[in-house]
Structures are given as C-alpha cells and as structure tokens.
Amino acid sequence: MHSGLALRCDCRWLDRVVQALLWLLAALVCGVFCWLLFDIVIEGGAGLSWSFLSQLPEDAGRAGGIVSILVATLAVLVVCLSVALPIGLGTAIWLAEYSDHLTVARWVRSSLQLLAGVPSIVIGLFGYAFFCRALGFGYSLLAGGLTLACMVLPLLVGALEAGLRAVPESLRQGAAALGLSQAGTLLHLLLPAAAPALIAGLILSVGRALAETAALLFTSGYVTRMPESLADSGRVLSVHIFDLTMNVAGGDHYAYTTALVLLGLLCAINALAKLAVGVLFNGNARRNEQVFSQ
Amino acid sequence: MICNDKLFANRFVLFVRLLTMVLLGVFLASCSSERNKANHLQITGSSTMAPLLTEMAKAFEQRHPHARIDVQTGGSSRGVVDTRTGLADIGMASRALKPQERDLKAHTIARDGIAIIVHRNNPITGLSRAQVQAIYRGEQRHWQHVGGKDTAINVVSKAEGRSTLELFLDYFELRSSDIKAQTIIGDNEQGIKTVAGNPNAIGYVSIGTAQYSVEQGVAIKLLATSGVIPSSEAVRNGTFPLSRPLNLVTVKEPQGLAAQFIAFTRLATNEPLIEQQYFVPLAH
Amino acid sequence: MYRSRIDRLLQTALPLLALLAAVIVLMILWFLWFESWPFIASGDLFNSNTWHPSENQYNLWPMVLGTLVTAFGAVVLAAPLGLGAALFCRFYAPQPLARIYRWILELMAGIPSVVYGFWGLVVLVPMIARWQGPGTSILAGILVLTLMILPTASLLAEAALEKTPEHWITGAYALGLNRWVMVRHLAIPHAYGGLLNALLLQAARALGETMAVLMVCGNIAVLPSSLFDPVRTLSANIALEMAYALDTHRAALYFSGLLLLLTVLLLVLGAGRLRQEYKHA
Numbered sequence: 083m084h085s086g087l088a089l090r091c092d093c094r095w096l097d098r099v100v101q102a103l104l105w106l107l108a109a110l111v112c113g114v115f116c117w118l119l120f121d122i123v124i125e126g127g128a129g130l131s132w133s134f135l136s137q138l139p140e141d142a143g144r145a146g147g148i149v150s151i152l153v154a155t156l157a158v159l160v161v162c163l164s165v166a167l168p169i170g171l172g173t174a175i176w177l178a179e180y181s182d183h184l185t186v187a188r189w190v191r192s193s194l195q196l197l198a199g200v201p202s203i204v205i206g207l208f209g210y211a212f213f214c215r216a217l218g219f220g221y222s223l224l225a226g227g228l229t230l231a232c233m234v235l236p237l238l239v240g241a242l243e244a245g246l247r248a249v250p251e252s253l254r255q256g257a258a259a260l261g262l263s264q265a266g267t268l269l270h271l272l273l274p275a276a277a278p279a280l281i282a283g284l285i286l287s288v289g290r291a292l293a294e295t296a297a298l299l300f301t302s303g304y305v306t307r308m309p310e311s312l313a314d315s316g317r318v319l320s321v322h323i324f325d326l327t328m329n330v331a332g333g334d335h336y337a338y339t340t341a342l343v344l345l346g347l348l349c350a351i352n353a354l355a356k357l358a359v360g361v362l363f364n365g366n367a368r369r370n371e372q373v374f375s376q
Numbered sequence: 377m378i379c380n381d382k383l384f385a386n387r388f389v390l391f392v393r394l395l396t397m398v399l400l401g402v403f404l405a406s407c408s409s410e411r412n413k414a415n416h417l418q419i420t421g422s423s424t425m426a427p428l429l430t431e432m433a434k435a436f437e438q439r440h441p442h443a444r445i446d447v448q449t450g451g452s453s454r455g456v457v458d459t460r461t462g463l464a465d466i467g468m469a470s471r472a473l474k475p476q477e478r479d480l481k482a483h484t485i486a487r488d489g490i491a492i493i494v495h496r497n498n499p500i501t502g503l504s505r506a507q508v509q510a511i512y513r514g515e516q517r518h519w520q521h522v523g524g525k526d527t528a529i530n531v532v533s534k535a536e537g538r539s540t541l542e543l544f545l546d547y548f549e550l551r552s553s554d555i556k557a558q559t560i561i562g563d564n565e566q567g568i569k570t571v572a573g574n575p576n577a578i579g580y581v582s583i584g585t586a587q588y589s590v591e592q593g594v595a596i597k598l599l600a601t602s603g604v605i606p607s608s609e610a611v612r613n614g615t616f617p618l619s620r621p622l623n624l625v626t627v628k629e630p631q632g633l634a635a636q637f638i639a640f641t642r643l644a645t646n647e648p649l650i651e652q653q654y655f656v657p658l659a660h
Numbered sequence: 661m662y663r664s665r666i667d668r669l670l671q672t673a674l675p676l677l678a679l680l681a682a683v684i685v686l687m688i689l690w691f692l693w694f695e696s697w698p699f700i701a702s703g704d705l706f707n708s709n710t711w712h713p714s715e716n717q718y719n720l721w722p723m724v725l726g727t728l729v730t731a732f733g734a735v736v737l738a739a740p741l742g743l744g745a746a747l748f749c750r751f752y753a754p755q756p757l758a759r760i761y762r763w764i765l766e767l768m769a770g771i772p773s774v775v776y777g778f779w780g781l782v783v784l785v786p787m788i789a790r791w792q793g794p795g796t797s798i799l800a801g802i803l804v805l806t807l808m809i810l811p812t813a814s815l816l817a818e819a820a821l822e823k824t825p826e827h828w829i830t831g832a833y834a835l836g837l838n839r840w841v842m843v844r845h846l847a848i849p850h851a852y853g854g855l856l857n858a859l860l861l862q863a864a865r866a867l868g869e870t871m872a873v874l875m876v877c878g879n880i881a882v883l884p885s886s887l888f889d890p891v892r893t894l895s896a897n898i899a900l901e902m903a904y905a906l907d908t909h910r911a912a913l914y915f916s917g918l919l920l921l922l923t924v925l926l927l928v929l930g931a932g933r934l935r936q937e938y939k940h941a
Contacts, residue, residue: 097840104752107744108761111810115768118779118807141652142427172677180674190682192928197685199864199924201895202773202871204917207902208688211695221448232684239681240861241819244854248823265666282819286812289770296870296899304448306430307437315446320772324871327778328563330427331585331654332592341775348770352763423903451903530794535879536713537904553712558794559890560879562900566781573786574795 122345126338134339139306142330143322148340150308154223154316155292155347157309158302161227162234162291163284169231170238170283175268177239178246198236205233206297214301221315226302230294234287241286245279246272277359284355292348295320319344415440417633420448421455421468422539423563424582425622428486428653429468429641435649436640443633452539456480459625465634467625471539481630482623485641486655489583489619490540491606492599493568495575500524502600509548511578514556519576532570532579533557540564543620544580572596583608583616584654611656622655692918699911711881711892713901713909720916722883726891727920729798729884730873731866734805738813738866739859741806746817751843762818768811777872780804785876793888796878801891804872809862816861820854821847853935860931864924870895894920 137147173190181187200208209229219225249272257267273280303315304325317325323340326333419429426449433445447468450458455467456477473482492508494500500523503511510516511529520526533555534541545552561567564581571577572595583606586598598606601618610616630638640646647657699718708719745765749758781796784803789795824847832842848855878890879900894916902913 094838097838100840100843101752104744104748107741108748108753111741111745112761112764114807115764118771118776119767121779121783122775142431169677169681172674173681175670176674176678180671181678188932190678192932193682193685195860195864195928195931196921196925197681197688198861199868199921199928200685200688201868201898201917201920203895203899203902204688204692204868204921207898207914207917208691211691212687221446235681235684236861240857241816244819244823244857263664263667265664265670268670279819282815285766286769286815289766289812292770293772295772295774299449303446304426304430305446307434307444315448320774323772323778324774325427327774328565328875329423331565331568331588333565337778341772344772345767345770348767352766449903453904453906457906530789535900535904537901537909552714553710553717557880558878559796560892560900562874562879566875569781570785570796573782574789576789577794 122338122341125335126342129336129339130342135343138308143326143336144330144333148322148343150306151317151319151322154302154309155318157223157312157316158226158230158298158318159288159291161224161312162230165228166231166234166238166287170235170242174239174242174246178243194236194239197232202233202294203296205229206300209297209301219313221301221303222313223302223309223316224312226298226318229297229301230291233294233297234291237286237290238283241279241283242276245276249275281356281359285352288351288355289348292344293320295324415442415444415633417445417466417637418464419445419466419468420450420458420464422452422470423449424470425468428650428655431649431653432641432646435646436637445637453537456625459627466638469623469625471542471620473623481626481628483638484621484623484658486622486650486657487611487619488622488655489606489611489616490543490580491583491586492578492580492601493571493586493596494578494599495571496595496597497575498524502603505548505602508601509550512548512550512555527576530559530574530577531557532559532561532567532577535560535562539620540580543618547618568594568596582654583611584656588654608656612659689921692914692921696911696915696918699908699915702908713905713912718912720919722881723892723894723897723916724919725883727867727893730801730805730877730891730893731863733798733802734809734866735859735863737802737806738810738862742810742813742817743855745814746821747843749818750821751839751847765811765814769815773808773869773871776804776808777875780872780876788888794878794890796876796890797888798877798884798891799887801873801877804876805866805869808869808872809866813858813862816858817855820851820858823854824850856931856935860927863927867920867924868895870899874899
C-alpha cells in the first residue's frame with residue numbers, strides 16, 4: 083500500500099513543514115470563526131439579560147424577549163429527535179448489521195445520501211405540502227419537527243452506521259460464541275462501543291436542526307404567541323433572526339442577541355448529549371473493551 | 377439492568393405500548409386546544425405586512441381573550457390564493473388588487489411609499505425621471521454623467537413578483553426585462569444593507585424603513601425623484617406618486633371575527649402601531 | 661443463532677424503519693415531479709433566452725451554472741481546509757487544544773445560514789466591493805459557502821480519521837516512520853471512504869444552500885464572466901420567487917428544484933462509483 087520510499091527517506095523536515103502549515107491553517111480557520119463569533123458577542127451581548135429570555139416579543143421583536151420562541155424551538159427539536167432517533171437508529175443498525183448481503187441496502191444508503199442533498203427550501207415546500215396540507219397538521223410545531231426529522235436523518239444514520247462498522251469484529255464473534263442474542267449483542271456491546279459516533283451524530287443533527295430557517299418558516303410558521311400544544315404554530319430562533327435582519331427595520335440588534343442565545347442553546351445541548359450518552363453507555367463500553375481486546 | 381432476553385423483550389414491548397399511548401394522548405390533547413373555528417383566524421400573505429399584522433393581532437387578542445389570530449408569511453400572491461381557496465380567512469397583500477382579483481374584497485389599512493436611495497457619501501441629491509430610467513436600463517453606467525463621482529453605478533433592484541418592483545416598473549414605464557441590475561434583493565432590509573455597504577449603489581425601498589434607517593445612522597440617503605422629496609407626509613396626503621396600499625383581502629364581505637378584526641385594524645387608536653412599523657396611516 | 665422473541669421483533673422492525681427512511685426522498689422526488697409537470701409539458705424550457713417569468717421566459721441555464729460554480733468553488737476550498745483542520749485536531753494538536761478546536765467547530769456547525777449570510781452581506785460584500793465590482797458576487801458566495809460547510813466537513817473527516825486502527829499507528833512509530841509519513845500513507849488511505857463521504861455530504865449541502873447565497877451572490881440570472889460577477893443559484897431562485905409565483909412560474913420553480921436534486925443524484929452515484937474503486941485499493 084505504501085511505497086518503500088517512505089521507509090527510505092528521512093522525512094522529518096517534511097513533518098515539520100506540514101506541522102507548521104497545519105498550525106497556520108488552524109489559526110486561519112479559527113481566526114475567521116472567532117471574528118464572526120466576536121461580532122455576534124459584541125453586538126448581541128448588550129441585549130442579553132434575564133428579561134430577554136423570559137419575556138414575550140414586543141414591537142415585532144424589537145423589544146421584549148424571546149421566551150415563546152425558545153419554547154417553540156425546544157418543542158420542535160424534541161419532536162424532531164424523538165422521530166429521527168428511532169428511525170435513524172433502526173436504519174443504521176439494519177444497514178450495518180443485517181443487510182450487507184442485500185442489494186436493497188445500497189439503494190437505502192443512496193437514497194439517504196440523496197436526502198442529505200435536498201435543498202432546505204425544497205424540504206420546506208415538501209413539508210408544507212405533506213405534513214401541513216396532506217396530513218392536515220396545518221402550520222404547527224409538529225409539522226416543523228417532522229420536516230426537520232427528514233433533514234437530520236441522513237446525518238444521524240451516516241454517523242451511527244460508520245460508528246457501528248468500526249466496532250471490531252472480535253466483539254461480535256465473542257458474543258456469538260457466548261450464545262448472546264443479536265438484540266443483546268446490540269444493546270450491551272455494539273451500541274455502547276458506538277456511543278461516541280452516536281454523540282457525534284446527535285450533535286451534528288442538533289446543529290443542523292437549529293440552523294434551519296427556510297424549512298421551518300413554511301411549516302412551523304411565524305406566530306410569536308406562546309404555543310399551547312404541538313398543534314400550535316410557533317416561530318423558531320432561526321426564523322426570528324431572519325425576520326429581524328431581513329424584514330423588520332431596526333431589528334439587527336436583537337437579531338444578534340437571538341443568535342447569541344441560539345449558540346448558547348447549542349452549547350448546552352451538546353454538553354448534555356455528551357453527558358447523557360456517556361452516563362448511559364460509557365461504563366459498559368470501557369468494561370467491554372477491556373474484556374474483548376485481549 | 378436488563379438481566380435476560382425474555383425480560384428485555386417484555387419490557388421493550390411494554391415500552392412501545394406506553395410510547396404509543398403517550399403519543400396518542402399528546403396528539404388528542406393537542407387537537408382539543410383553542411382551535412375552535414369561531415374564535416380562530418388564519419391570516420397569510422405579504423411578508424412586508426406580517427410584522428404589522430402580528431402586532432395588531434396581539435393588541436386584538438388582549439381585548440378579546442378567547443380569540444386566536446395566527447399570522448403567517450408567504451407573499452402577497454400566496455395570501456390572495458390562500459384566501460380564495462379558504463386556507464386563510466384573511467389575506468395580506470401589499471399592493472392593489474390585480475384585474476383578475478377584482479372579485480375579492482380589499483380593505484386598505486395603511487399606505488407605503490417607495491423611495492430611491494443611494495449611499496450617504498454619494499454627492500448627488502436628486503435624479504430626474506429620465507435619469508432613473510437610463511440608469512436602470514443600463515444605458516447610464518457612470519455616476520459622473522449624472523453629477524456624481526467617477527465610478528460605475530451599481531444598480532440594485534427587486535426580485536420579480538414583488539409588489540415594490542411592480543410599482544417601480546409601472547411608475548417609470550419600464551419592463552422587467554429592461555432592467556439591467558448588478559444586484560437583486562428580496563426584502564427591504566436586504567436592499568438597505570446592500571446599498572449601505574457599497575458607495576456606488578442605487579436602489580429603492582419602502583420610504584418608512586429608509587427614513588428610519590437614516591435616523592439610526594445607517595449609511596444611506598433618500599433621493600428626490602423628479603423634484604419630489606419622498607416623505608411619509610407626502611404619501612399620507614396622496615401627493616407622492618410612488619405609493620401603494622396595504623390591503624387585507626377577503627373573499628366576500630367579512631363576518632364574525634374577521635369583520636371585528638378588520639374593523640379593529642382601521643381604528644385611529646392603532647395609528648401608532650402602523651407608524652411603529654414605518655408605514656403611513658390612512659388619512660382620515 | 662438463538663432466536664429469541666426480541667430478535668424476531670428486530671428482524672421485522674429494523675427493515676421497516678430503514679424502508680421508511682428510504683421512502684422519504686422518493687416522496688420528495690414524486691412531489692417535485694408532480695408540481696413541475698405543467699412546466700415540463702408546456703415546453704417553455706426550450707424556447708427561452710432569459711429568465712423573466714413575467715414575460716414567459718424560463719431559461720434555467722444561467723442559474724444551473726451559478727449553482728455549479730459556487731458549490732464547486734466552495735468544495736474546492738473546503739476540502740483541503742477541512743482535511744487540514746481534521747488532521748490538526750486528530751494528530752497534530754495537543755489534546756486540550758484539540759478539544760477546544762473541536763468545540764469551536766461544533767459551534768460553527770450550528771450557526772444558522774441567515775447569520776452567515778447576514779455577516780457575509782455586511783462584512784464580506786463591502787470588502788469585496790472595495791476591491792472590484794458590485795461586491796455581491798460568485799467570490800462572496802464561495803467564501804460564505806466554504807465557511808458554512810467547513811465545520812461539518814472537518815468534524816466528519818476527523819471522525820473518519822479517528823477510526824485508524826491504534827496498532828497501525830504504534831506499529832508505524834515502532835518502525836521509525838515519522839508522523840507525517842504515517843498520516844499520509846496509513847491514516848488518510850484508511851479513511852478515504854469516510855473522507856469522501858464527508859466531502860460528498862457537504863457538496864450536497866453546498867448545492868442546496870439557500871439563505872446565505874441569497875444574500876451575498878447578487879441574484880442576477882445571467883451567465884457570469886468573472887469571479888466578481890453576480891450570479892443566481894437555483895435554490896436562491898426558488899426562495900426569492902416562490903412566494904410570489906403562480907401557475908407556470910411556480911411549476912418552473914419546482915422544476916429547478918428537481919434539477920438540483922438530479923444534480924445531487926449524479927454526485928451521489930459518481931461518488932458511489934469512486935468508493936467502489938477505493939474498496940479494492
């Protein structure tokens with residue numbers, strides 16, 4: 083696989099060059115992102131306060147707070163994940179463990195990759211036509227969550243399937259030798275071992291879900307009232323940012339603050355995801371590695 | 377922890393049953409929320425009017441606690457179509473009704489004017505009608521020929537289908553395919569930010585938002601067109617030609633909650649709400 | 661194998677879930693086809709020179725080109741940057757720094773496209789305008805798209821590199837190979853599948869990105885002649901005009917969505933072919 087050249091040349095200097103280049107690159111990327119983050123924090127930090135997080139929007143969003151929008155966002159996220167996780171988990175397990183000999187598996191995988199490439203606005207239009215009109219949910223948090231689930235499914239399945247495939251075969255063989263059922267193998271060995279991949283997939287999905295604007299504008303809607311049930315329409319954080327920057331004069335200031343809140347929410351959910359999956363699975367995973375990697 | 381497969385299987389099936397019941401319960405509960413037709417209004421349409429209608433709906437709901445008024449965006453044409461098909465009770469249209477829409481009823485609640493804006497550092501103060509036409513047709517490419525600096529003009533126009541564009545084309549007697557622009561924008565704020573970021577840009581946006589932005593120190597200024605200085609007062613008393621009505625559209629004479637709401641929007645006490653969104657209240 | 665009740669349950673439930681996942685994109689395809697049929701049937705696609713729906717002109721080619729150019733440019737920029745960031749995180753950075761860097765990338769992956777677009781409009785576009793031309797241009801679009809797909813691409817690439825078998829790395833060091841040689845000849849080839857997958861997913865995302873390009877690309881539906889010319893992409897076109905479109909115009913917009921999807925399909929199939937080749941490497 084690699085030529086003998088690698089063994090013959092004393093390429094220490096090459097490693098140094100690459101190292102310098104990569105540090106430079108990292109600094110550049112970091113620099114640009116910090117610039118963006120800095121802008122958001124500077125412009126939005128002033129408006130951030132407890133009252134901002136606990137009041138309803140006033141004056142088309144230029145005063146008051148975003149509590150109803152936060153609630154709507156969380157509701158949509160919960161619906162999205164509670165639909166996408168079972169389907170995504172099931173699909174990934176099926177693709178990784180059960181279906182290698184089937185040609186239909188390749189079609190399923192390709193169709194998920196295709197789904198990943200559907201423009202967000204097309205998913206929004208589809209979500210409106212299917213969930214809001216055909217299924218009769220109307221402009222609602224439920225429709226929004228279901229539409230988002232369609233968007234994050236490829237990310238979840240991709241991450242999880244890769245994680246499951248990376249689990250060494252020795253684990254499965256050992257389990258089979260001990261007479262463990264497939265379900266047991268999955269629950270006690272494979273899923274714990276793939277837990278980091280699950281976290282990665284979850285984090286990417288939540289990130290993508292929170293960042294979505296067009297799809298949710300057409301499905302969960304524009305209403306700023308505090309939603310009373312999943313059938314109510316509600317505005318999510320990204321739609322609010324969009325409205326404040328593009329549609330409402332003088333809304334820039336609170337748009338930045340809302341963006342800051344969104345980033346904070348993302349951080350919190352990421353930390354929670356790492357904690358939850360770590361607590362649920364890590365004890366098992368570490369124990370299994372010690373037993374099976376002999 | 378789960379000790380053996382049989383136990384796991386039983387618990388799994390139980391979990392699935394519980395989950396189904398919970399989801400069903402949630403769904404049924406959500407169906408019986410305040411979703412009564414008699415006290416619920418669905419309003420869709422122009423994104424320009426949506427912030428204003430949201431505030432009016434909120435004010436109305438404070439007076440009538442059981443009413444639920446949902447405002448959604450989707451564009452003026454969508455508002456008209458949804459009203460016609462019954463998907464919405466009231467449509468928002470930021471333009472006059474087209475000839476093929478004359479069978480619907482329009483209730484004007486405010487007016488909005490269009491001003492031509494340039495960057496604050498641009499030395500010119502006004503343009504004649506012919507100059508504007510030449511600039512937007514691409515015949516006039518440099519600012520120096522109309523009294524400005526020696527730089528290329530960066531023309532900003534609106535996307536097709538927008539009522540602002542249609543009004544602009546109508547007034548300056550241009551066709552959509554005549555316009556040679558360098559940037560096309562969607563909403564007003566995008567236009568303002570684009571012009572404020574480019575010293576050579578020229579564009580047109582709603583008067584109210586332009587005036588407000590100038591007050592806030594955004595780097596734009598309004599131009600006089602054919603000698604007329606754009607202002608909300610001029611729009612209010614009808615002397616400014618580049619203006620459009622903001623309409624609420626219904627299929628026939630509104631009844632019940634819809635009638636109450638439309639009457640509410642026209643109360644003089646709501647004029648501050650209209651002005652807060654930088655539109656022009658109707659002259660009474 | 662021991663067939664317990666739960667195993668049988670899984671054997672039936674899992675394929676059903678997978679089929680449900682697969683069926684979604686088929687429904688979307690059918691929906692697009694159904695909505696765009698009036699436009700295809702009318703034949704307006706082939707006898708138009710420009711895009712002016714109010715005058716029945718429906719030439720999509722400038723927008724197809726705009727989409728391809730901005731997405732391709734973004735992928736070309738993001739691929740080396742993303743790989744570099746992933747290599748940095750995995751092999752070249754001290755652990756605490758790598759953790760912070762990964763955290764920043766995760767944060768960036770969650771910023772809404774409107775925020776990127778807005779920032780591009782008020783920061784990048786004026787900068788480019790000072791250099792040349794209107795500012796809203798292909799260049800602005802490529803830069804903003806790169807910013808958007810870089811974090812997820814890096815994270816996915818890093819996940820792929822992380823799966824390099826530990827004993828390969830230790831074996832390489834034991835043989836006296838230095839870090840760069842190990843990375844170039846062992847880690848990256850092992851991760852080709854995952855890297856390609858990451859690139860593919862992000863290329864698909866770049867093709868479909870709507871809000872950000874809407875704000876910074878200028879939205880002029882004519883063939884561009886330089887990097888500084890404005891351009892309109894298919895998805896921005898849908899977002900700009902869908903709200904105000906009726907009848908044939910609306911069907912034409914759905915058709916452009918279908919075109920986008922077919923482009924992504926070609927991309928997916930092509931990448932699948934590439935992956936088959938690398939499996940034998």
